Amino acid sequence: MGKSTGFKEWSRKGAPRRAAKLRILDWNEIYLDRTEEQSRAQGGRCMDCGIPFCQQGCPLGNRIPDWNDYIYRDRWQEAHRALESTNNFPEFTGRLCPAPCEGACVLAINDDAVTIEQIEREIIERAFKEGWVELHVPKETTGKSVAVVGSGPAGMAAAQQLRRAGHDVTLYERDDRIGGLLRYGIPDFKLEKHIIDRRLELMSAEGVKFKPGVEVGKDVSWTDLQAQHDAIAITIGAQKARDLPIPGRDLGGIHLAMHYLTQQNRTVAGDDVPGKIDARGKRVVVLGGGDTGSDCVGTAHRQGATSVTQIELLPAPPDGRESANPWPQWPMIMRTSSSQEEGGQREFAVMTKRFGGVDGQVKQMHAIRVHPEHDERGGMRFAEVPGSEFIIEVDLVILALGFVSPVTDSIVAQLGAATDGRGNLKVDKEFRTSVPGVYAAGDASRGASLIVWAISDGREAARTIDADLTAARARLPTRGANYAFGGR
Secondary structure, three states: OOOOOHHHHOOOOOOOEOOHHHHOOOOOOOEOOOOHHHHHHHHHOOOOOOOOHHHHHOOOOOOHHHHHHHHHOOOHHHHHHHHHOOOOOHHHHHHHOOOHHHHOOHHHHOOOOOOHHHHHHHHHHHHHHHOOOOOOOOOOOOOOEEEEEOOOHHHHHHHHHHHHOOOEEEEEEOOOOOOHHHHHOOOOOOOOOHHHHHHHHHHHHHOOEEEEOOOEOOOEOHHHHHHHOOEEEEOOOOOEEOOOOOOOOOOEOEEEHHHHHHHHHHHHOOOOOOOOOOOOOOEEEEEOOOHHHHHHHHHHHHHOOOEEEEEOOOOOOOOOOOOOOOOOOOOOOOOOOHHHHOOOEEEOOEEEEEEEEEOOEEEEEEEEEEEEEEOOOOOEEEEEOOOOOEEEEOOEEEEOOOEEEOOOHHHHHHHOOOEOOOOOEOOOOOOEOOOOOEEEOOHHHHOOOOHHHHHHHHHHHHHHHHHHHHOOOOOOOOOOOOOOOOOO
């Protein structure tokens, strides 16, 4: 695929970014476009490796070698067809996915992987520009009605697939706008919201109905919804955040990451947000070293924080793969996000012990350095380093410690759906819950995970729902297979 010697001739070159000192002055997307010649060269780096581990590493089974080759040969429309055949929303994954495909790239064994994610973004953006993104209005309808509850990537994918299969689909969302975590959890500098709106317009034209501002379980009961539709797909995400129950947690100025990010996203959208959490002129600490924590760092920079410190409980990862982390596993190595690139300080192997405050507001964070230890069962705990206690002066603390599970109280109470040991909705291998006609996908059944897994789960759940409703062999495509509808 690509050019047989391309990986020797061209080095990896990602998308250029706007200068950090300029981009923190606005909320616009940080990336600039590569030239077409640069993109073709990057596609040409794709090796004729025989076994495409990148495709195996992608939860969607994207046909990556195919569209890399098409790009190198300047066949962009064919590249788009290959990309669209397995991925409903490459404009999202091309911006937000951590790219497990690149970790599994054969070239990454001893060199830099192909810039798969950026090529994906370039293909779909050119497709929109050239008018290649087509509607897939079903030629025939089934007369069956499906409610999809939760409008994040899993819900959007399930809704789009089910509608294309000919079902009557209504997508319910408790917030005032469709998009779920994409809308309110991802900062605009990573995903400008007109990108979501552009896709929603197409879905609406295909016949998907949207009902924002409806909280199922409260505004309408789950049993009423069940009576109104032939099937329900629950794609509500994992909204229950992991908190930090330590002394001083009740002080003012300590907030969960999603509260912080959602408020800023609403502000960028033009909403009035009374009492908004604002980092301007404040010393900010972000607890949590993952993507959400990084998003909070970038948000604090743009709000005008005096200082930003991001703290991670785990030790700093190595610069390169260690022997216990061989290819094609996801590389557990040191990375610097675009937000971390913009400034601030990073601390690793630090445990927060308590918060101190003045007049009810947080002013200090008391911490200690730790190191991981493994017990005889292989479990890990963090041992405190004697004499390593220290204090950070702080005015605003953001807790970005991940998510525990979906909020399922009303689902369990009203439908009697079973949950697993982690609090997720329990499903079989085909996404059926314990309640007939009710399905769950994405973080609601998997637990907090990646956007690409959410889309994959939404597609697979839709395939099961379609087969169950039509009492026929599934008509929607399997993972990595070509799209079956829309005249293809």
